[in-house]
Amino acid sequence: MNRLTTIKDVAKHANVSTTVVSKALNGYTDVSEETRKKVLRAVEELNYSPNMLAKNLKQKVTKSIALIFSNFEYSNGKDGVLFKMMTGIFEAASHYNYEVLLYTRNLSEQQDKSYWQFCKEHKVSGAVITGLKTTDPYFLEIVDSNFPCVVIDADITGNSTGSVMTDNVEAAKSAVLHLVKHGHRRIGMVNGHNYAVVSKERQEGYRQALVQSGIEYDPSLVVNADYTEEHAYELADSYLRAHPDMTAVFFASDLMAIGFMSRCRELNIDIPSRLSIIGFDDIVLSSYTTPRLTTIHQDFQHMAFTAFEQVIRLLEKKEAGRHEKISFHLVDRESVAML
Numbered sequence: 001m002n003r004l005t006t007i008k009d010v011a012k013h014a015n016v017s018t019t020v021v022s023k024a025l026n027g028y029t030d031v032s033e034e035t036r037k038k039v040l041r042a043v044e045e046l047n048y049s050p051n052m053l054a055k056n057l058k059q060k061v062t063k064s065i066a067l068i069f070s071n072f073e074y075s076n077g078k079d080g081v082l083f084k085m086m087t088g089i090f091e092a093a094s095h096y097n098y099e100v101l102l103y104t105r106n107l108s109e110q111q112d113k114s115y116w117q118f119c120k121e122h123k124v125s126g127a128v129i130t131g132l133k134t135t136d137p138y139f140l141e142i143v144d145s146n147f148p149c150v151v152i153d154a155d156i157t158g159n160s161t162g163s164v165m166t167d168n169v170e171a172a173k174s175a176v177l178h179l180v181k182h183g184h185r186r187i188g189m190v191n192g193h194n195y196a197v198v199s200k201e202r203q204e205g206y207r208q209a210l211v212q213s214g215i216e217y218d219p220s221l222v223v224n225a226d227y228t229e230e231h232a233y234e235l236a237d238s239y240l241r242a243h244p245d246m247t248a249v250f251f252a253s254d255l256m257a258i259g260f261m262s263r264c265r266e267l268n269i270d271i272p273s274r275l276s277i278i279g280f281d282d283i284v285l286s287s288y289t290t291p292r293l294t295t296i297h298q299d300f301q302h303m304a305f306t307a308f309e310q311v312i313r314l315l316e317k318k319e320a321g322r323h324e325k326i327s328f329h330l331v332d333r334e335s336v337a338m339l
Contacts, residue, residue, distance in 0.1 A: 164324045
């Protein structure tokens with residue numbers, strides 16, 4: 001029987017010390033990016049895993065795919081997005097006869113080990129990852145690895161890596177053009193944060209819609225509320241005071257729109273006669289607000305199903321990863337008025 005690969009083997013293969021290997025695998029900042037990649041290549045080439053499951057590494061991996069929720073501690077159960085994604089994943093798994101293993105990863109765990117290591121130790125065939133930020137540790141490593149995975153709400157591709165997301169630029173353009181069609185010219189935007197691909201794309205769609213309509217793009221009209229109901233509620237006062245001539249606001253998520261609308265009610269600002277509001281996501285709560293929220297519908301279930309299918313193609317057909325865009329549609333309810 002062949003002996004198990006050790007950390008000393010990895011160090012020798014990468015031409016570094018065992019201390020450097022340990023630091024590289026545990027995310028220490030005093031290891032250069034070049035050295036870390038060299039160590040990770042050695043780990044992959046030698047099929048090394050520090051996990052207790054290492055004794056089983058030579059066995060064939062199970063026919064299973066991991067669904068990994070990154071930054072799970074910051075997710076919001078109120079919007080129902082994670083449930084819809086899980087529904088799509090399990091529907092696809094049943095169709096293709098795969099098992100699904102559900103994992104959550106917080107920031108400290110991501111710093112401790114890479115996604116590639118995590119999946120290899122748990123012996124899964126591939127992974128669907130959601131909730132990933134561009135600032136997360138090992139974001140770029142996903143593209144460089146040979147492990148089949150598909151990231152939801154990102155725009156990254158590699159030989160074994162793909163991504164799936166709504167066409168956010170066009171969707172945001174559609175929302176803002178809907179406001180323009182109703183006579184609005186002074187249109188604000190409440191975005192999420194600067195660490196998500198979707199935020200950048202929705203802001204770009206907002207900008208393009210204004211320019212296309214002959215309206216000057218004013219960066220001061222764009223503020224961030226971290227994709228939370230609470231933050232949108234808190235910034236409403238100062239935002240409205242700063243832009244008293246604003247007649248409409250585009251929100252990058254329904255939850256932020258709902259929080260903002262709540263504060264508007266307390267300030268006796270009538271929606272939509274005084275201020276028109278349009279959201280993004282079409283979560284269940286958006287049809288129960290007063291007034292009912294006009295929004296962009298994202299098909300989260302289909303998005304997750306498509307991501308799972310792409311993992312299957314990466315695994316079984318050995319296709320290269322690709323970036324897939326999911327269609328959307330505008331849901332016209334009651335929160336936008338004609339000027």
